[in-house]
Each structure stands twice: as C-alpha cells, then as structure tokens.
Amino acid sequence: MTAGQSGMARCINLAALQVLIQLLAGDGYAVIGPIRRDDAIVYDRIAGITDLPAGWTDDQGPGHYALVRRGDDALFGYAVGPDAWKRFLHPPVETLWRAQREGDTFTLAAPRAPAPRYAFLGVRACDLRAIAIQDRVFCQGAYTDRSYADRRRNAFIVAVHCGGVGGNCFCASMGCGPRVDAGFDLALTELVDPAPHRFLIEVGSEAGAAMLARLDSEEATSSDLDLAESVFKRAASQMGRHINTRGLKELLQTQPHHPRWDEVAARCMACGNCTMACPTCFCTTIEDHGSIDESSAERVRTWDSCFTLDFSFIHGGSVRQSASSRYRQWLTHKLAHWIDQFGVAGCVGCGRCITWCPVGIDLTEEVAALRMATDPGSTVSHEHP
Amino acid sequence: MRHRPRLAVWKFASCDGCQLSLLDCEDELLALTEAIEIAHFTEATQASLPGPYDLSLVEGSITTPVDAERILEVRRQSKCLVTIGACASAGGIQALRNFAGIEDVVATVYPTPSYIRTLATSTPIAAHVPVDFELRGCPINKAQLLEVIAAFLAGRKPAVSSYSVCIECKRRGNVCVMIQGIPCLGPTTHAGCGAICPAYRRGCYGCFGPMESANTTALAREWQARGASSLQVNRALRSFNAAAEAFQTEALRHER
Ligand code: SF4
Numbered sequence A: 001m002t003a004g005q006s007g008m009a010r011c012i013n014l015a016a017l018q019v020l021i022q023l024l025a026g027d028g029y030a031v032i033g034p035i036r037r038d039d040a041i042v043y044d045r046i047a048g049i050t051d052l053p054a055g056w057t058d059d060q061g062p063g064h065y066a067l068v069r070r071g072d073d074a075l076f077g078y079a080v081g082p083d084a085w086k087r088f089l090h091p092p093v094e095t096l097w098r099a100q101r102e103g104d105t106f107t108l109a110a111p112r113a114p115a116p117r118y119a120f121l122g123v124r125a126c127d128l129r130a131i132a133i134q135d136r137v138f139c140q141g142a143y144t145d146r147s148y149a150d151r152r153r154n155a156f157i158v159a160v161h162c163g164g165v166g167g168n169c170f171c172a173s174m175g176c177g178p179r180v181d182a183g184f185d186l187a188l189t190e191l192v193d194p195a196p197h198r199f200l201i202e203v204g205s206e207a208g209a210a211m212l213a214r215l216d217s218e219e220a221t222s223s224d225l226d227l228a229e230s231v232f233k234r235a236a237s238q239m240g241r242h243i244n245t246r247g248l249k250e251l252l253q254t255q256p257h258h259p260r261w262d263e264v265a266a267r268c269m270a271c272g273n274c275t276m277a278c279p280t281c282f283c284t285t286i287e288d289h290g291s292i293d294e295s296s297a298e299r300v301r302t303w304d305s306c307f308t309l310d311f312s313f314i315h316g317g318s319v320r321q322s323a324s325s326r327y328r329q330w331l332t333h334k335l336a337h338w339i340d341q342f343g344v345a346g347c348v349g350c351g352r353c354i355t356w357c358p359v360g361i362d363l364t365e366e367v368a369a370l371r372m373a374t375d376p377g378s379t380v381s382h383e384h385p
Numbered sequence B: 001m002r003h004r005p006r007l008a009v010w011k012f013a014s015c016d017g018c019q020l021s022l023l024d025c026e027d028e029l030l031a032l033t034e035a036i037e038i039a040h041f042t043e044a045t046q047a048s049l050p051g052p053y054d055l056s057l058v059e060g061s062i063t064t065p066v067d068a069e070r071i072l073e074v075r076r077q078s079k080c081l082v083t084i085g086a087c088a089s090a091g092g093i094q095a096l097r098n099f100a101g102i103e104d105v106v107a108t109v110y111p112t113p114s115y116i117r118t119l120a121t122s123t124p125i126a127a128h129v130p131v132d133f134e135l136r137g138c139p140i141n142k143a144q145l146l147e148v149i150a151a152f153l154a155g156r157k158p159a160v161s162s163y164s165v166c167i168e169c170k171r172r173g174n175v176c177v178m179i180q181g182i183p184c185l186g187p188t189t190h191a192g193c194g195a196i197c198p199a200y201r202r203g204c205y206g207c208f209g210p211m212e213s214a215n216t217t218a219l220a221r222e223w224q225a226r227g228a229s230s231l232q233v234n235r236a237l238r239s240f241n242a243a244a245e246a247f248q249t250e251a252l253r254h255e256r
C-alpha cells in the first residue's frame, strides 16, 4: 500500500510518535531505534523521541563516516549507520545449548529464554529487504532456524522512508529502495518543512492498523502527499553510488581469473568488516566449550566471515588461502551465487560494506572494474596496477 | 581417581603477567587443581616436582645463552608445550633489541655492562624448539587460557581464532574508530582480547600480534593516507610483537 493510492494515508505529529513508542513499550516490546553514540547513529533501546538523533545527519564515503549537524530538527535525517537490524534478529553470539553431566549421563538444555519481542523504529527500505532476505535464509529453506524465526515473528516494524540518502547508498540500483514497499507494520515519511513537524503514516499490516487506531492522527492533506512524493523523488535522485546489474551474475560467474581479484587483494586486509556490517550476510561458526572439570559443555554460535581462513578449512587445510580468492567469494556470493541459492541477490545497496571497510574498498567500483574487461562500453576507468 | 595430568609453568624473559593470568582464574582455580597436578609453578609454589610433564605452559622469550639451553630441557620433559603470551610467541617488547646494537642496549641499561651475558636478539620459543600451540596476547586472555587447558584435558582443538580483531570488534557492537579517524591495528591483529581498546574508543595496539593473513602493507598505506607519518607506522608496529614477521617486515619499510 502506498500513500498516494490508498486515500487512507494519515498524518501524526511528534506527540503521537512519542505515544507510539510508549504504547509499543507498554505492549511489552523492547523498542529499538536510532540513537547517537560514539559519534555515530546506532540502534539501541529507546524510551521516547528525545532519544532520537534530532538534527543530525551522516557524511559517508568509502572508509568514511562522520556525523554533521543538519539545518533542521529532523529525527530521521540520515542514512544507515554501522549496525544492521541483524544484530537483534540474528545476534552476533548465541548459545545454542548447554549440557550438564549427571553421573554417567548428561542432560541437554536449550538455554532459550522466551524470544525477545522487538519493535524496530526507523527501518529503511534497504534494511527491510535485508530482513526479507534473511527470512529466506533462516525460515524458508528445508530447515527453519527456530530462534531467528521466533524473534522475527514477534517483531513489530516501523519503517521510515529515506529523506536524504547517504554517499554510499545504491539501493535504487539493486531495486531495494529508497521507497519502502513491503515488510512493515507501519511506515513513516518525515515531513519537516514547512512546519508543523509531522509524519505521513502508512499501514502495512493488521497489527499496524490496530496500532494506528490507538494514535491521534489526521487525514493527510493533498499537500502532505505531494510533500512526501518530493521526499521520495529527492532520495531516489541522490544515490551516492550505482551498480549496473545487467548480466552481472553471468559476468561474475565467468571471471574467476580476472586480474582485478589480485589487484583488490593487494588492498584488502581480509579483516571481515564488510561481512560483519552487511545486513544480509548470515554466516556463523560453531564453537564448543567444556568446563575444566568436564561437568558441563556448551555450544555457541557466532557471526563468521568468508574472509577468515577457518571458514574454508577442510581436511588438509583452507581452500581459500589467497586474499583474492576470499574477496572473490564475498563479491560473487553477494551478487551472483546468492541468486542461484535464494532467488535474489544478497546485496540491497545499503553501502555499509563501503563505509565500514577500513581501507574503503567499494564493491560498486570493483564491479565496474570487473565489467571493463568484458564491456568496453562502460565508463569507469580500469585501474590495473 | 583417574590420573591427573601434570602441569608445569615455566618462565623465561618476561614480566610474569601471563603466568599471573593463571593465578587470576580465581573461580576456576579449584577445579583446575582438581583436574591437573601442578608439578612446577614457582609463581604459585616453591615445591617443584621433577618431570616429565604432560602440559608445559611457557612464558617469556629466549634472550640468554643459559635460557637457550634451558628451553631444550623443558621441551624434552614436556609432552605438550604451549607458549603463553607475546614474549614466548613473538619475542616480546624486549625484541626491540633486535633492531639496535646489543652493546648499546646493554650499556644504556646496566652500569657495569661487563656483568651481562646476553644474546643479541630476543626470540620466540618456536625459534628454538617445536611448539604445540601458541597462545597470543600481551597479556594473554585468561578465558582463552582456560579454554586451551580445557581443550588439552578433553583432547580437542582449542577454540581460539586467528582472524582479525575487527571480527570481535563488530560482534561486540563497537563503532569502528579507524573509520572515524583514529589509527587502529585491528584489521591486521590477531583476535583474542575481545576488541577492548576500540570499545574504549582507542585504536588497537596490536597486543596479540599479526592475524592469520596480516596485510600490514595495506594497513600502513591506509594509515599514511589518513595522515600518519612513517615514524608513527614504524612505532605502532614496533611494540610487544615487534619481531613477529608481518609486523617486523612492514616496520622495516618505515625505518628512517
Ligand atoms: S554487500 Fe554491502 S551494500 Fe550490499 S547489502 Fe551488504 S553491506 Fe550493503
């Protein structure tokens, strides 16, 4: 449902946004939203709108992130930060089970407390897609990841349309934004200027409709709708990066020896930041630990990365020894093999891997360079050493 | 009661910090002494039982002719030899002598240099005898030490990862300080500390030495692109793990 067509779009003011947060908390949700911490905008528990980073935006580039003041008091006037929502839905460290020795036998206990009920405030279009992608990975294959599925089922999502976008954003290239289209309970479009500061609010689910009914809202005027439309247009026109996805899967899958892989490997440190920051990367490793007295053991699952040597360790050693083979694994998985595996690409164009790569490696630039060898019509310069 | 494996803890050139991590395991110490027999650990007890030992933990680097002999005997007496800490695994901070003239160093430190019998270099244990496992860190992480001992007792591989500090840093939810302008060694440093320094908004100091495939050249280039001087790169790599290969080689490129 989009604002323009439904005729049902409504507006809420700042006070109603505050009430929304309080109602969600009152309903037992842990409300998670953007806050300013350590000179960045990260997602954490919020109690009300004063926790939101009013008047801040972010300046992002390859290996670069800085907060800067905006000229207004927008609450959501920035792009995505270092954290993805996977930190909550697919936590970085999770104990899967514990075992306790009792005489000659042992008991197994899944230490799963009831799954937390999260309400996410401020989920952008790219991140909604990323959540949908992780849903495919964890819930729609032959086996369901129960703890992910429980957390996901419980989640209430308040999406926010991007007003201004970041320097590393390319969701439009990936067909994942900037307009929010599905996968939310409520969606907000922030309208700051002209006053009053308000939000166009759209309903995406029954739970969302029930929540909206509890808020003070007004029917959106046609000028509200026009203003929202200009917000969408501005965001779409501001994409900092671009990927040409035409034939990209075939290109990547037929270039295993392209010299660019070695060239990027000279810059890449195989540190794994890109995979950790990526909202769709789902890989984990399993560690088993036992106590010194051998009375108990536990199995822990932690985020892993295809940039580690252990990731491809099989009998005899690691398959992907070279940094070039590891970078190739990452890029080809995200943009090509993922499509074979899950029917969609594993990249939503959020730009996090570009911002949070300590040496500023930019996958859009790598793709353009890989394309050069096969597509002389492309406009990006070829940078072989 | 089943046979308790016999543990020995040895000290070479070091500050004792890593051995102290073992004594620091207060909650687990009782279980530890029930599971293993502490046969030699002078930091904890004067009593010393003769070898052989099932597990030897070796702290410190080799810096004297006497120690170069002593480590051979420790190896002979040990079924399994695990080095603990940056000194034993990489030569330690004292390996800075490797990059200076030993006479100058001795003359600077001691009033009567003629009393001193020392080697020109500080070298890791693995440069002298085969090592079964190297536990990194300056100092080591006591949780990892317990993991290594528990794994030894259970006959399994320790769950100790050799990837970058960045992976721990991201898991912990730190905002990357390097991206925000603070030079950080995390991308090329071996995990194990849990990314403590970035959690306190400091760059990683490299206490755990180079990670499994450390591209220190790329990191140094990036530091310089962000304004660090060659001297700063050199100094950062020349600390507790100065003699570890990936750090040593890159630091040399930034020698005045
Ligand atoms: S690959 Fe990069 S841009 Fe694409 S979704 Fe992952 S982090 Fe975002």
Ligand code: SF4
Residues within 6 Å of the ligand: A275, A280, A281, A282, A283, A304, A305, A306, A307, A329, A330, A331, A333, A334
């Ligand atoms: S890119 Fe690497 S870490 Fe990410 S999902 Fe693929 S294999 Fe896993």
Ligand code: SF4
Residues within 6 Å of the ligand: A267, A268, A269, A270, A271, A272, A273, A274, A275, A307, A356, A357, A358, A359, A360, A361
């Ligand atoms: S691309 Fe960047 S973030 Fe990813 S592993 Fe390489 S250096 Fe690290």
Ligand code: SF4
Residues within 6 Å of the ligand: A273, A358, B165, B166, B167, B169, B170, B174, B175, B176, B177, B178, B179, B184, B185, B186, B187, B195, B198, B203, B204
């Ligand atoms: S702060 Fe340092 S250790 Fe943490 S991710 Fe950034 S570069 Fe890596």
